[in-house]
Amino acid sequence: MNENNKKNAELRSIQTEDKSTNHKVKKAILDNFLSLNSNIIKTIHRAGRYAFMCKLMDREIPKAYREAAKAPVDEKKVVFVEVRHPHVTNSMQVMFDELANNYDYNIHTHFLLTNGTIRADFRKRCLDAVRDIATAKYVFMNEASNTMSAMPLRHETKIIQLWHGCGAFKKFGFSTADLLFGASRKEQLRHPFNKNYSLVTVSSPEVIWAYNEAMNIDESTGIVQATGSSRTDIFYDKEFLNEAREHVYELVPQAKGKKIILYAPTFRGRVAKAETPDMLNIKMFYEALGEEYVLLIKHHPVVKNPPAVPEAYKDFAMDVGNILSIEELLSVSDICISDYSSLVFEYSLFEKPLIFFAYDLDEYFDWRGFYYDYYELAPGLIAKTNLEMIDYIQHIDERFDKKAIQEFRYKFMRSCDGHATQRIIDTAFENPQAHRKECEKFEHFYSVPKVESSKTPYFKRVEKVKRQKEAATSLYASLKSSKLKKGSVIALDIKSKEIKLLAKQAGIKLVKSGNLDEAMPIIAQSQFIIIDKPSTLLDSIELRSETKVIYLPSNAFPLSAFGYATKKYRSGLRREIYENAPLFSSVTAVTAPSKATGELLKKGFNKDVEVLEIGDVKSDILFNEENRQKLLNKLYEKYPKLKGRKIIAYISTNGEPIDDSAMYEYLYKDYVLLKCYTNPANMTETSIYYADSIVDVSESFKPYELLSIADIAIGNINAPILSFTATGKPIFLYTGNTAKALSEIEPLIDFENEVKLPVFNSIYDVINGILDIEKYDYTGYNQTKEKYLALCNGNSLENLLNQLK
Structure with missing residues (x-):
């Protein structure tokens, strides 16, 4: 505890029962001290943020932009910048849809997360964005941003401000300089929020004057135009x-x-x-x-x-x-x-x-x-x-x-007549017709894109793939004539912890592509290469015909779309990467736990691949008794009070919480509840009163590891939970809102009609089912298991290796 906190604690300990004058004086001193202390902290915080922003806006952003702008402009690059939100919002979504469907531009996205992240992350996001924008031809925004205004913008780049509202109602920008809401005029001139625009789109000629005033734009420039608002086109659809x-x-x-x-x-x-x-x-x-x-x-x-x-x-x-x-x-x-x-x-x-x-x-x-x-x-x-x-x-x-x-x-x-988006493109873009492409079916990408988890921004990944392709092609060409090791199997850049474990146990060599000089000779001599995620390395080179690449799906149950079947692929977000390394072009076969699942999986590839009906390698962990015992020992060593009761695994992939209180009240005598959130940010704090029965193990157990020690599984509608049906043990699909849960999934399967399992909206219905577990209805369960997971029995890797011999 620091000195200020100690002092505060001592002052708060003054006895409030004393109603004397002495008490009143002490209490007044305490109140004044706490108020002063709070104001000092706020002042220090504001001063620190102001200094941080001045350094970022005045020095770091201009420097980063100038260095990146030494490279030529990419005439096809279009960048969407969201200032506050972690996804492309409605103000730009119609424009995003139009460009992704009907044009061949290379679409990039950046999310600054102003007021939504720590300073260090915000700084990185801003610098990554301006470095990418430095070689962009077109940039779309829908909010004001001092980051975008701090760039010494090159004349070849056009920034189009779509704005997030129509009309002109409440004041903003320079119009609020003398009001309580806005920053002072001096502050707004020091770090302007609405600068560098080539075009500002508004909903009617009537409001042009208001946007000129708010954005401090000279009306003679004609930057603010009544093209109509792109977002309103959807109301005519x-x-x-x-x-x-x-x-x-x-x-x-x-x-x-x-x-x-x-x-x-x-x-x-x-x-x-x-x-x-x-x-x-x-x-x-x-x-x-x-x-x-x-x-x-x-x-x-x-x-x-x-x-x-x-x-x-x-x-x-x-x-x-x-x-x-x-x-x-x-x-x-x-x-x-x-x-x-x-x-x-x-x-x-x-x-x-x-x-x-x-x-x-x-x-x-x-x-x-x-x-x-x-x-x-x-x-x-x-x-x-x-x-x-x-x-x-x-x-x-x-x-x-x-x-x-x-x-x-x-x-x-x-001006909002249903054609605003096309009017904006025709106004802002140079020769857009040259970039038109055929569109078989117009799609809406409402769920795409969102902030990606990768620490490396997209434009840097593109450069990495280009460099990797150049180096790998040259190196592989020199090794292509080397003798192939017949029957040799390697696992390349495996992501799944479970598959790594099983591969080691089977004696399969795990190879990482980070060091090409070491990896390429092994790749060149291998007959079979196993992957569990797309490999830009393999997709960027032309492998010898004798080498076969086998893709292991990320989950046994075919719940969600992947590869070519996803909107993320079709949106064009990663077009530049796939131009250099066509997605799954190296894959020759995919493993599947049933014929029905195999047919579904083939949708993820833009070609005919062989389906190896051998089960699902990742699910083997669910049947591995030796590993199960190791995991239990690990669990009980850390939480000895959990020993002696059956295990309920709760797997959440969307952050939906479970009612700890209800689970504890009814089940603690016979069960323990182990919770695993696939996104660490969703981890929940469990009350100390439940600690002998309920533990969040997100940091120490992966979903399949947790399921391998579970007797019963509960979860939202997600693939690991559905894959657990391979074990024959009870599962309970639980979500507070089924329709919302399904709307968040980009399905590969007709879930509502094909999955014969009930979805529970009340945790008490789940609890009642567990209390009466002997009467668990396996009718629909077994139908689902037989159709999609029939070959999952713990021997999938062995079956695969036997087929490869």
């Missing part, structure tokens, strides 16, 4: 509109047969500590409107802790922020309630009723301000109370002024 309604009904079945009220407020305060309003009275809405309406709530995405919907009204109201996009909600809602959010402009395209819940209008005006008079702007009810809104909705047919919405739409959204 009939297929999307139909799918949106089906998706809403799938996730919110209580909405069928009722009208939908959408409540979508903007945040309050600054972005880093954004809060959401909590003045909508769900109880009043339910009692007055519950028979005719459902209420769907979508808080602003920067809000971290939105208020929970009371359990009593779950059939009427639902927070759908994590399961439905704002585009889907705007498309299906019959009434929209907002406040100061720009989404009202987009909603006006549907010409449906808008309600403005502006209970704190005066405070918000002082805080941030508006570009237009609020009372003249709003084309619907401006309400300060819940009763006003309820009364308006109850009389909506006679009170809704459609003409006001139409006039509002024309004024602020007239």
Whole structure:
């Protein structure tokens, strides 16, 4: 404990029972000290961040950019930059879809994670982004960024600001310089957030002046143009509109047969500590409107802790922020309630009723301000109370002024006609027609891309693959005539810990490609090469015909798409890598645990590969008794109190937690619960009261290792859990929301129709099933096992080696 903390603890120990003057004086001193101490810490933190940002913006970014800009511009490189979010958001998604489907540009992505990561990581992300942008022809953004403005931008590169909202409602940028919300004019001039733009797209000619003011752009440059907003094109897509309604009904079945009220407020305060309003009275809405309406709530995405919907009204109201996009909600809602959010402009395209819940209008005006008079702007009810809104909705047919919405739409959204994306491309790109490509089927890449786990940015990986290809091709050519070792088998760059263990036990040589001088002679002389992930090394060279490359799937159960079957491949995100090392081009065979699984796996390859029906090598660990005992010894050595009871393994691949309290209350006498989260960031803190029965082992056990010692398995819908059916031991698929869980999977299989296993939404149903485990229903279980995992019996590697002889 440091000296400040010790002092604070001593001061807090003053006895509050003493009501004397002496006590009051001491308490006042304590309060003043704590307040002063807190302010000093905040001041130091602000000063440290300011110094960090000055160094980054004034020196490091310009230097990194200039060095990288010595290389020529890549005329095909298009970079998407997200400032705050870890994925391409809706403001740029339509543009991303258009370029990925209909053009041959090389798409790169960067995620700066402003306010979402530590300084060292933020610095690296910024420098990686500017180094990549230094040779890019086109750059897309949707938010302001001092990082992008700090670059001494070369004239060949164009930055297109798509912006994340339509119209011009609440003030931003230079328009807020003299308000509470914004940074001072001096600060904004020192490190501007809206500089280097070639084009800023807006939704209507009416608002050009506001964006010029907010971004400090000279109107004579013509940079701000009313091309329309790319994101609004999706509202003219009939297929999307139909799918949106089906998706809403799938996730919110209580909405069928009722009208939908959408409540979508903007945040309050600054972005880093954004809060959401909590003045909508769900109880009043339910009692007055519950028979005719459902209420769907979508808080602003920067809000971290939105208020929970009371359990009593779950059939009427639902927070759908994590399961439905704002585009889907705007498309299906019959009434929209907002406040100061720009989404009202987009909603006006549907010409449906808008309600403005502006209970704190005066405070918000002082805080941030508006570009237009609020009372003249709003084309619907401006309400300060819940009763006003309820009364308006109850009389909506006679009170809704459609003409006001139409006039509002024309004024602020007239350039949004469903063709904005193409208009932006035609305006910003040089000869885009030369880069058009045939598109068999237009796809939406809503789940792609997200931040990749690789520590090396994409543009550096491209260079690495190019260098590797050049060196490997030359080296392999000199070794190609060397004598092949007939029957020789090696395992190259194996990722799976389980497969490494089994390969060692079988005497298979493990080879790493890091040192080409050592690896290439072995590769050149090997007849069989086993891999468990795509190999850019093997795919970048032309192997001798006698060498066969066998791919081991990452999981026994064929749940998720891989390779050519994924949207990630089709999005073009890694096009440059695959141009140098065509994905799976070296693979000649794939292993499979059944004929049905083999047919599914073939979809991942862009060619006909041989299917070796030998089982699944990775699943052999589930049957390895010797290794099981070693793992148990390892477990009990660290947690001796767990010994003597059966093991329940909980595997979570999406971070969904399990109710420790419920599991402990009902099962601790006979079972222990071992939890494994595949993403370490999702690890949970278990109460000390449950430590004798519940342990998070994410750091010490891989999923298949944990499953190999388990008697029962619980998990969200994921491949390791489904692979566990090979053992014949009980599994319980558990998720709080089945539809959401399935929507997160890019399936290789028709899960709902083909997997004959129940999915539990209540942990108490799972607990009851475990308490009555003798009555576990194996009917659907055995059907699933027989169809997809019939040959998984612990002998898969032996079977494979026998086939290779």
